[in-house]
Amino acid sequence: MTVPLALLGLLEREPSHGYDLKRDYDTYFGRGKPLPPGQVYSTLSRLARDGKVVVGEVEAGTGPDRKRYVITDLGATELETWLGAPADAEPHLQTVLFTKVVLALMLGRDAAGYLDIQRAAHLQRMRELTEIRRGGSLVDRLLADHGLFHLEADLRWIEQTAARLGALADEVNS
Amino acid sequence: MSERDDFIIEARDVALSFGETPALRGANLAVAAGEIVAIMGPSGSGKSTLLHCLAGILTPDSGEVRFDGRRVDTMRETERSTLRRDRFGFVFQFGQLVPELTAAENVALPLLLGGARRAEALVRAGQWFGRLGLDGLQGRRSGELSGGQAQRVALARALVAEPGVLFADEPTGSLDSLTGEQVMDLLVASAREQGTTVVIVTHEPRVAACADREVVVRDGKVTSLTTERLAS
Numbered sequence: 001m002t003v004p005l006a007l008l009g010l011l012e013r014e015p016s017h018g019y020d021l022k023r024d025y026d027t028y029f030g031r032g033k034p035l036p037p038g039q040v041y042s043t044l045s046r047l048a049r050d051g052k053v054v055v056g057e058v059e060a061g062t063g064p065d066r067k068r069y070v071i072t073d074l075g076a077t078e079l080e081t082w083l084g085a086p087a088d089a090e091p092h093l094q095t096v097l098f099t100k101v102v103l104a105l106m107l108g109r110d111a112a113g114y115l116d117i118q119r120a121a122h123l124q125r126m127r128e129l130t131e132i133r134r135g136g137s138l139v140d141r142l143l144a145d146h147g148l149f150h151l152e153a154d155l156r157w158i159e160q161t162a163a164r165l166g167a168l169a170d171e172v173n174s
Numbered sequence: 175m176s177e178r179d180d181f182i183i184e185a186r187d188v189a190l191s192f193g194e195t196p197a198l199r200g201a202n203l204a205v206a207a208g209e210i211v212a213i214m215g216p217s218g219s220g221k222s223t224l225l226h227c228l229a230g231i232l233t234p235d236s237g238e239v240r241f242d243g244r245r246v247d248t249m250r251e252t253e254r255s256t257l258r259r260d261r262f263g264f265v266f267q268f269g270q271l272v273p274e275l276t277a278a279e280n281v282a283l284p285l286l287l288g289g290a291r292r293a294e295a296l297v298r299a300g301q302w303f304g305r306l307g308l309d310g311l312q313g314r315r316s317g318e319l320s321g322g323q324a325q326r327v328a329l330a331r332a333l334v335a336e337p338g339v340l341f342a343d344e345p346t347g348s349l350d351s352l353t354g355e356q357v358m359d360l361l362v363a364s365a366r367e368q369g370t371t372v373v374i375v376t377h378e379p380r381v382a383a384c385a386d387r388e389v390v391v392r393d394g395k396v397t398s399l400t401t402e403r404l405a406s
Contacts, residue, residue, distance in 0.1 A: 116390065116397070126383035134359065148380060155379040162392075163216055 003035065004043050008052060008079045011071040015056050018044060018067070031143050044069055052078060097154065101161060105169045115162045122151050122158070181240075182207040182371050183339055188227050188237035188247075189394075197223040198234065199394035205339075210365060210372040212382035215391035221375045222343055224391055228373060229262055229341045230254040242338065259287055263332030263340040263370070265361070267347040270328045271316035277327045278303070278312035284335040302330035306360050322353035326360060333364050340365055342374040346381055358384045 003025075010016060010024050018040045026034040047053040052075030056068040071079070097118060104111035126148055133144040161168070181204040190198045197220045205211050215221045226232040227239055230246045239246040241261070246254060263284075264270075271280045281299035286292065303309050306326045316324055325345065332340055345361065346354030362384050365372045374385060382388045389396050 119390070120388075123379065123383055123388055126379060130380075130383045148383070152379045159216065159377075 002029075003039065004047055004052075005079060005082050007040070007043055008047065008071055008075050009083075011053060011069055012076055012079055015068050015070040018069070021069070028139060031140065047075065051075075097157070101165075101168070102172055105165070105172050111165055111169070112162060115158050115165075119155060119158050122155050126151050126155075180206050182242055183228055183373070184238075184240045185224060185228055185234075186238040186240070188224070188234045188239060190223060190227060190232060190234045196394055198227065200237065201227075201391065201394060201396050203228070203389060203396050205371055205373060207338075207371055208369050209387075210362065210374070210385045212385035212388040213373065213375045213391055214377065214382055214388050217377070219391045220394040221391040223394075224396075225341055225343055225373060225375045229264070229339075230258055259284060260335065261338045263335065263337035265325070265328050265332045265340065265342040265345045267344040270331075271319075271324055273316045276313050276315055277308070277319065277323075280316070280327055281330045281334050283331060288335060299330070299334055302334055305364065306330055307356075320353075321349050322357060325349060325353075325357050329357065329361055329364070333368065333370065336368055337370060339371045339373060342372065342376075344376055344378075345374065346376075346378065351380070354378075355380070 006025060006029055007021055010021050016024075018037075021044075022035050022037060022040045025040075044053060048055060048069075051072055053069045053071055056070040059066045059068070100114055101111050103109075104114055129144040129147045129151075133141045133148075136144065184204040185201055188198050188201045189196070199220075201220065201224050203211075203213075203224065213221045213224060223232065227234050227247075230239070230241075230249070234247055237247070241257065246257065249257065258264075271277075272283070275283070278296055278299050281302055282290075282292075282295035285295035285298060290298075300312060303312055306329065308323060308326055308330070311319065311323060311327075314323075316327075319327065325348075329345075332342075340361075342361065346357055349357060358381055361372070364370075372385070374381065376382055391397070
């Protein structure tokens with residue numbers, strides 16, 4: 001969902017070829033999940049269709065990389081609006097974690113064991129992100145931090161829930 | 175628990191009560207040489223008590239604690255005191271530095287207590303200030319250090335005598351997240367460099383994520399060797 005807006009942002013910085021946009025997107029936003037080249041060009045086509053970018057000078061030669069894309073006023077306005085609006089503060093109230101715990105309790109399964117395994121899985125991922133932060137650039141470190149803080153929030157919930165499993169079992173089985 | 179020669183420290187079926195209140199009820203933990211292990215668990219679960227038993231600070235009512243194959247729980251107090259001074263390092267959450275001493279003297283303390291000459295001890299202590307980003311702070315007293323600086327001085331003091339095991343109990347608990355992270359990065363890097371085994375009690379997931387594996391203490395028992403379970 002943020003890919004078109006990220007590309008608009010990169011284009012507001014300067015008109016660019018699709019190849020340059022992909023490179024910059026992967027450098028700053030796509031760590032571990034690079035943008036497929038096809039998605040770059042299909043997104044640019046949609047942005048052009050909707051009047052948010054135009055194709056500027058076309059350099060000699062063939063292929064999509066010869067096109068230089070330029071953001072329009074409409075595109076710049078959409079980008080400005082998006083940058084100023086808060087992202088949804090998603091509460092994730094019905095998470096997979098919660099559903100598994102409640103179902104385990106309802107079915108008399110080992111909910112505490114599930115939480116232990118989930119804790120280990122979260123900590124394993126946190127270890128990987130911690131390694132990334134140790135050797136990485138500031139961009140890598142801040143991206144890893146984002147993941148670490150979210151996983152940490154989940155872990156706090158896991159500990160809280162583990163401490164209240166008895167009461168939760170009473171409630172869901174009453 | 176399996177028998178392994180490379181476990182440097184072990185608790186076997188350790189139980190300890192404070193009056194009528196059981197703190198540990200048969201806890202088992204074995205840590206390999208050079209390993210960094212985090213002990214997690216809710217408040218009051220017994221994780222700090224387990225660490226204190228492993229470190230020979232507390233004596234269990236039953237069970238065994240072994241360091242390098244030797245029984246710690248049956249040692250005389252003088253012997254345990256020597257073991258703690260010569261082979262173990264400690265980092266706690268609060269108030270570890272001797273306020274009357276300078277930072278350099280605090281770091282040199284384990285060497286001085288071990289019989290090193292003052293000049294030699296201060297030289298060895300001084301080497302840690304650069305390693306831990308504390309250059310220029312050698313002459314300050316604890317009241318003149320920030321929380322992060324004081325904790326790094328405490329870390330230097332814990333490692334200066336090149337202990338076999340570093341015991342850390344909530345070492346970043348009184349620090350903000352950025353400072354805590356710096357302290358943990360230095361702790362892990364220094365321990366790896368020296369090959370020091372680390373046992374660290376923490377309730378903070380980010381601290382536990384710096385360890386090679388974590389164990390969870392609940393109701394006085396090590397209830398899950400979770401990383402091992404995940405890998406199996």
